[in-house]
Amino acid sequence: MSERDVDAVASAGNGEAELVLRSTRVVTPEGTRAASVAVSGGKIAAVAAYDAPVPDGARLEDLGDDVLLPGLVDTHVHVNDPGRTEWEGFWTATRAAAAGGITTLVDMPLNSLPPTTTVDNLRTKQEVARPKAHIDVGFWGGALPDNVQDLKPLHDAGVYGFKCFLSPSGVEEFPELNQDQLTASMAEITGFGGLLIVHAEDPHELDAAPHKSGPKYADYLQTRPRVSENTAIEGLVAVAKRIGARVHVLHLSSSDALPLIAAAKREGVRLTVETCPHYLTLTAEEVPDGASEFKCCPPIREADNQDLLWAALADGTIDCVVTDHSPSTADLKTDDFATAWGGISGLQLSLPAVWTEARKRGHTLEDVVRWMSTRTAELVGLDQKGAIEAGRDADFAVLAPDETFTVDPAELQHRNRVTAYAGKTLSGVVKSTWLRGERILHGGEFTEPAGRLLERKN
Numbered sequence: 001m002s003e004r005d006v007d008a009v010a011s012a013g014n015g016e017a018e019l020v021l022r023s024t025r026v027v028t029p030e031g032t033r034a035a036s037v038a039v040s041g042g043k044i045a046a047v048a049a050y051d052a053p054v055p056d057g058a059r060l061e062d063l064g065d066d067v068l069l070p071g072l073v074d075t076h077v078h079v080n081d082p083g084r085t086e087w088e089g090f091w092t093a094t095r096a097a098a099a100g101g102i103t104t105l106v107d108m109p110l111n112s113l114p115p116t117t118t119v120d121n122l123r124t125k126q127e128v129a130r131p132k133a134h135i136d137v138g139f140w141g142g143a144l145p146d147n148v149q150d151l152k153p154l155h156d157a158g159v160y161g162f163k164c165f166l167s168p169s170g171v172e173e174f175p176e177l178n179q180d181q182l183t184a185s186m187a188e189i190t191g192f193g194g195l196l197i198v199h200a201e202d203p204h205e206l207d208a209a210p211h212k213s214g215p216k217y218a219d220y221l222q223t224r225p226r227v228s229e230n231t232a233i234e235g236l237v238a239v240a241k242r243i244g245a246r247v248h249v250l251h252l253s254s255s256d257a258l259p260l261i262a263a264a265k266r267e268g269v270r271l272t273v274e275t276c277p278h279y280l281t282l283t284a285e286e287v288p289d290g291a292s293e294f295k296c297c298p299p300i301r302e303a304d305n306q307d308l309l310w311a312a313l314a315d316g317t318i319d320c321v322v323t324d325h326s327p328s329t330a331d332l333k334t335d336d337f338a339t340a341w342g343g344i345s346g347l348q349l350s351l352p353a354v355w356t357e358a359r360k361r362g363h364t365l366e367d368v369v370r371w372m373s374t375r376t377a378e379l380v381g382l383d384q385k386g387a388i389e390a391g392r393d394a395d396f397a398v399l400a401p402d403e404t405f406t407v408d409p410a411e412l413q414h415r416n417r418v419t420a421y422a423g424k425t426l427s428g429v430v431k432s433t434w435l436r437g438e439r440i441l442h443g444g445e446f447t448e449p450a451g452r453l454l455e456r457k458n
Contacts, residue, residue, distance in 0.1 A: 016040055017055040019437050021396065023063040024050065027070070027369050028388050037068065039394040042436030046390055063398055066431055069369055070388050071103025071135075071395030072351060073376040075160075076250065076274065076322035078343070079105075079137075082128045083113020088327045088415050090132035094451060096325075096347040096413035098441045101397030101430045103135050104377075104385050104454070105347075109142035109163055110174040111326070117142040117174075118150045119157045126453055133451030134440060135433075136395075138380065143185040143196065145175055151188050158455025160380040161195030161248070166232050167203040170297070170342065176203065183239055190245040195380075197248040200232035201298055213338035215290035220337035224299045229254035237264045237271065246270040248379065251324045253279045253298040255308035262317045272319045272379060275309055277353045278344045280321065282420060290335035294420045296326070297342040310361055313371060320375040321368075323350045330416050345414045349407065349421050351397070352428035359427065365401060381456060394437035403429040 019039040026035040026047070034050035038058070054060050074097065080087040097105055107125070109116035116122050116139055129137050141159035143151060151162060164185060165176040177185060189196050205228035212219035233249055237260065240247045249261070252275045264271050278296060283303045287294045294300055312318040326343025334340045346353070351372065358368055377386025384393045406425050409417040433441040440447045 017045055017058040019059050019061065019394075020054050021061050021063060021068055022050060023068040024065050025067040026388060027067060027365055029374075032067075032364075032366060037388060039437040042394055044388060044390050044392050044394050047388060067365060067399045067401055068388065069101065069365065069397045069399055070373045070386055070392075071397055071433065071435070072101050072372045073104045073382060073385050074102050074322050074325070074347065074350070074372075075106040075320075075376045075380055076108065076276075076324045077105040077347065078108045078111045078324075078326045079129075080111040080327070082124065084111055086329055086415070087111065090129045090137070091134075091449075092413060092415040093325070093347060094132065094134035094137065094449070095446055098134050098433045098446065099413050099430060100348040101351045101399065101433055102347060103395035103397070103433060103435050104138070104382065105135060106138040106140055106160055106380060109140050110169060110171060113173065115142050115174050116140065116154075116159065117144055117147050119153050122154060122157055122159065130453055132449055133453065134446060134449045135435060135451045136454050137451055138382075138454035138456070140197065142174060143177065143189070145177060145181045148184055148188050151185065151194070152192050155189075155192055155194050155456075156458075160456045161197055162189055163197045163199070163250070165199040166236075167199070167201045167206055167228070169199070179235065179239075182236075183243070186239055186243055186245045186247070190243050195246050195248060197250055198236055199250050200236055201228040202231040202235070205231050213336055215335045215337065217284060217287040217289065217291070217294065217337060220295065221284055221299055221301070223338070224297060226254035226256045226301070229298055230257045230260065233257045234260055237269055240271065241267070241269050244270070249273040251276050251279070251298065252309070252318060253301055253305070255301075255305045255312070258308060258312050258317055265317070273317070274320045274322050275313070275318050276322060276324045277346050277350045278420060279309055280306060281353045281357045291420075292333045292335060292337055292340035293418050293422075294344070295333075295337055295340050295342045296324070296344045314363070320379060321350075321354055321371040322376060323347055327414055327416050327418070330418050333418055344420055345412075345416070345418060348412050348414065349419065349426065351399070351430065352405075352426040353421060355401065355428040356426045365399075382454070394434065396434040398431040398433070400429045400431055401427065403427070405429055
């Protein structure tokens with residue numbers, strides 16, 4: 001142990017460190033190592049040697065060989081509150097997130113009523129969220145055909161960017177943009193330095209696809225072909241390149257689009273891309289007939305497609321992994337894939353699901369942290385989140401990576417306990433979750449809500 005390490009912990013917070021978390025495995029930006037992490041005033045004061053002296057008055061939490069991770073940052077969550085609170089809600093969603101090691105989420109602008117498409121609607125949602133948030137919560141705004149004038153005010157009010165659809169969203173109060181409307185919204189957002197995030201499926205390709213109903217997943221898969229994503233992304237890249245916009249592709253499922261994405265990045269297009277745990281861990285071949293808990297848009301595709309998504313994560317073509325947690329009441333998950341609600345609930349299980357598959361493919365927890373915490377924090381400019389290093393928020397997940405569990409829907413914190421992972425055995429048990437140096441979950445028990453509402457920095 002160096003003299004600098006000793007001094008770093010001993011002087012943490014000018015001698016006012018309240019807490020030291022010690023583990024033989026701490027995932028830091030420099031790699032995984034044995035370390036002591038000192039916390040003062042809700043911030044990480046120092047990351048020092050494992051056996052650094054504990055400051056006078058500080059409490060030591062010895063985690064043994066459990067891994068200390070930065071809290072995950074999930075930038076794609078549909079909380080649906082207010083208005084469709086029977087589908088989810090801030091109380092249940094943030095508890096589920098905490099149970100999965102997620103300490104920050106950014107809420108999508110639709111499926112709530114009202115949608116987050118004006119400042120007044122944002123304030124309504126914030127008022128509902130404030131007393132219910134067990135973790136930190138930020139908000140996306142929405143770009144609609146008729147709200148270009150609302151985008152700058154929403155940006156100034158602190159939303160992290162703007163979501164739009166290029167095909168029908170599934171709810172009538174959030175219509176899609178045509179190409180002219182996409183260009184107008186993108187130009188407006190680029191003018192004030194904002195970020196546009198896009199559900200990229202081309203409506204013409206969807207209209208041209210077979211229209212099939214019934215319980216067979218193979219039939220449903222034909223209704224959302226890869227070409228719908230590929231065409232939409234090609235058009236999005238062309239507009240973004242012409243305007244100089246910063247754009248983000250949501251929930252990529254089609255591996256066919258990867259060469260186009262890689263080429264756009266090489267050409268300097270300001271493009272980022274996410275995928276989701278269900279695309280990385282579930283395959284079309286395993287979906288039983290009538291099992292619409294597996295339905296999402298775009299859909300879970302074949303195993304060979306999944307292999308290419310993993311390769312794109314490894315080489316950086318895909319930037320990050322988020323849940324796209326999109327729940328509904330159980331009655332909307334009918335056995336007809338054409339009419340069932342399209343969304344997968346993944347908040348509580350995203351970390352173990354991704355880790356289970358990642359380790360099989362030779363990836364490390366450092367990779368998982370980069371995809372699910374560091375890069376997601378970078379996407380929305382949360383420079384106080386996403387890593388265990390001095391100056392950041394003391395947000396942590398404590399993970400037993402080698403312990404396994406079998407998914408029991410009754411143990412989920414989601415309001416509607418419908419899950420595509422039911423019965424699956426996953427690796428990685430979240431032992432505790434910490435927010436700004438306070439343990440908010442331990443042994444299955446939650447504290448009272450301690451989350452804050454976050455706003456984008458100007």
